[in-house]
Amino acid sequence: MKVLSQHSESKKDTSTILTLSAQAKVAKKKDPTISDGTIGMLYDETGQLMTFRSVNQALFELNNEEKYAYSTTKGNPDFQEAVLRWVFRDAYEEFTSEYGCRVIATPGGSGAISNTFSDYLNPNDVVLLPNYMWSNYIQFAYENFASYETYDLFDGTQFNLKSVRNQMLRCKKRQGRVVFVLNDPCHNPTGYCMTDAEWESLIAIIAEVADEQTPFVFLYDLAYIDYDDRGFEDTRKHLRLLKKLPPYVLSILAFSGSKTLGLYGLRVGAQIAVCPDQEILDDFERAAEFSARAKWSMATNLGMNVVSKVFLNAERRQSFEEELERARNLLKLRSRTFLEEAEKAGLKTLPFTCGFFITIPAPDPQKTYENLVRRKVYIVPMDSCLRVSISSLSVEECRKLPKIIKECL
Numbered sequence: 183m184k185v186l187s188q189h190s191e192s193k194k195d196t197s198t199i200l201t202l203s204a205q206a207k208v209a210k211k212k213d214p215t216i217s218d219g220t221i222g223m224l225y226d227e228t229g230q231l232m233t234f235r236s237v238n239q240a241l242f243e244l245n246n247e248e249k250y251a252y253s254t255t256k257g258n259p260d261f262q263e264a265v266l267r268w269v270f271r272d273a274y275e276e277f278t279s280e281y282g283c284r285v286i287a288t289p290g291g292s293g294a295i296s297n298t299f300s301d302y303l304n305p306n307d308v309v310l311l312p313n314y315m316w317s318n319y320i321q322f323a324y325e326n327f328a329s330y331e332t333y334d335l336f337d338g339t340q341f342n343l344k345s346v347r348n349q350m351l352r353c354k355k356r357q358g359r360v361v362f363v364l365n366d367p368c369h370n371p372t373g374y375c376m377t378d379a380e381w382e383s384l385i386a387i388i389a390e391v392a393d394e395q396t397p398f399v400f401l402y403d404l405a406y407i408d409y410d411d412r413g414f415e416d417t418r419k420h421l422r423l424l425k426k427l428p429p430y431v432l433s434i435l436a437f438s439g440s441k442t443l444g445l446y447g448l449r450v451g452a453q454i455a456v457c458p459d460q461e462i463l464d465d466f467e468r469a470a471e472f473s474a475r476a477k478w479s480m481a482t483n484l485g486m487n488v489v490s491k492v493f494l495n496a497e498r499r500q501s502f503e504e505e506l507e508r509a510r511n512l513l514k515l516r517s518r519t520f521l522e523e524a525e526k527a528g529l530k531t532l533p534f535t536c537g538f539f540i541t542i543p544a545p546d547p548q549k550t551y552e553n554l555v556r557r558k559v560y561i562v563p564m565d566s567c568l569r570v571s572i573s574s575l576s577v578e579e580c581r582k583l584p585k586i587i588k589e590c591l
């Protein structure tokens with residue numbers, strides 16, 4: 183007997199990543215010589231989940247109230263300030279006092295993305311996603327009764343501004359509004375980081391498409407912003423460009439405590455709305471708070487308080503930044519090793535700059551995945567490509583894998 187609602191009838195978790203990761207984990211437990219490159223979490227060179235000492239210290243200092251009491255749906259004021267200070271850095275005053283922004287605490291960046299889809303897409307509206315993407319976006323869209331179209335991420339080795347513009351215009355014509363998702367820097371799954379010039383052009387395109395008061399939501403998924411090896415300051419330069427957009431364009435930043443602080447399972451993140459129009463911001467806050475309350479009620483108080491205690495304490499923040507920088511350097515070493523070996527083996531990759539993942543185009547990803555499992559290598563087959571999580575592989579594994587992958591393709 184079928185009891186599910188019509189909308190839920192076709193629901194099936196299509197994001198194979200967590201399932202494959204679980205399988206790889208079980209296999210590795212039995213045979214530690216297996217290489218597990220499926221996980222979007224940072225592991226150290228000994229195969230242990232990487233944790234930050236400063237984050238752990240903050241966690242241990244929390245009192246019972248800070249750990250276990252209810253917070254509020256929006257998130258407590260310290261958390262809001264902490265997240266804004268971290269994300270905007272030098273531009274904090276500019277954005278909070280002169281411009282305008284609001285924060286809603288969410289369970290990870292996932293909550294921020296899903297909540298944005300809930301409040302800015304009408305039923306059957308299309309959201310614009312990149313053609314290479316973190317596939318959860320599709321589920322967030324379906325869950326919120328919307329569908330999606332994709333823009334081509336690359337034009338050769340560069341960001342495809344032309345495709346973005348065409349798809350935005352198509353979307354505007356179709357539904358009179360645009361919800362556009364960008365994942366940058368360290369794009370999942372390719373590791374691409376847009377250049378400053380590409381950012382400038384993108385902002386000009388959004389401004390052009392949004393002319394004549396077209397409702398436009400720019401959902402900026404910056405989950406990996408702190409792993410861009412251009413450093414903390416340079417990545418924040420792009421945020422300042424948001425101020426060049428027409429005043430009615432709403433930018434929503436999806437912040438992930440999972441990636442920045444390694445708090446993956448604690449489920450903490452934020453939806454940060456940026457816009458100089460007070461009415462648009464008030465509407466955002468009203469609807470986002472309602473949707474959050476209706477879906478998860480509130481983010482974990484424990485998670486929020488860890489974030490505040492790391493970001494608002496100058497000394498701890500300083501040590502945390504140093505730890506993050508070391509993590510970034512380790513990722514850099516892994517990617518450099520992988521790419522050097524890929525070149526030697528004649529293994530092609532999609533344009534990569536830095537971050538957790540490297541992607542390899544593949545004619546038959548599933549078949550290659552199966553071949554690789556036989557060679558004790560687990561990576562993620564996706565549409566027309568394979569994703570390698572260098573975040574969960576050691577430098578030595580990064581040295582060995584390209585040749586094996588090439589042989590299995």
Ligand SMILES: Cc1ncc(COP(=O)(O)O)c(C=O)c1O
Pocket residue numbers: 222289290291292293316365370403405437438439440441446450451
């Ligand atoms: C591109 C991207 N955005 C957002 C997220 C959200 O992660 P979380 O919900 O754990 O913050 C992820 C997680 O893998 C991701 O890869």
